Amino acid sequence: MKTIIIEKNKNYFKRIAIMLLMIFVLCGLVNFLCYPSEHTYFLLPTKNTVIIFSIVGIITCALVIFLLLKSIFRKDVFLRIDEQGIFNGFFLYTKKLIKWEEISKIETIKYNYNNYIAIFLKETPNNEKGISSLFFKMNEKSMGTPYIITSGDLDCSFDELERLILEGYNQSKQIKN
Missing domain, CATH: 2.30.29 (PH-domain like)
Structure with missing residues (x-):
């Protein structure tokens, strides 16, 4: 059996677009966290729910950005x-x-x-x-x-x-x- 090696796709456009979107969302979530009283409405009725939503969103965005950066810069993939x-x-x-x-x-x-x-x-x-x-x-x-x-x-x-x-x-x- 011969060895077959398939390299990673060098087209990073999708990953970079998703990363930019995540950075944009991250900025919005930081704004929510800094001013929770301005962002209360029927889906997030209290300041505490806005704060919890913001923290969970920030953690999720940071994780996605980390995984995307890792996939772009890893050479041994x-x-x-x-x-x-x-x-x-x-x-x-x-x-x-x-x-x-x-x-x-x-x-x-x-x-x-x-x-x-x-x-x-x-x-x-x-x-x-x-x-x-x-x-x-x-x-x-x-x-x-x-x-x-x-x-x-x-x-x-x-x-x-x-x-x-x-x-x-x-x-x-x-x-x-």
Whole structure:
């Protein structure tokens, strides 16, 4: 089996646009936090709800901006398919290499109008900490597995990605038998 490396997409326009939008929202939330009495209305009827809304929003915006900056400036981000398995540098998890023998099945799923390749492992222990653990649990609950791959950040189409992963998986099963 030959090694296939798919680099990250170099088009940062979407990420930068989202980051600018988040900075704009962040400025608005800081304004809400500084002057809570001016921003009370029927959805946020008291100063305390405005303050709580502002703090939660600021934390969320900061998290999104951090994740976007991290995705833009990381240099070691790529997807590699080889005889060992699938190495996904895009995962936020510590386990980036999924070995072929750990995989029970691979499916293409559609979730929220997007296509994903879901990799189901024989055992999926959650050894993650912090935010990674939260994303692990959310993906496992919503999609059935925490290990999902999309072509959005990759320099290839979804059909090509699906074909390459399934070919690698089928070749590994043939070698094993």
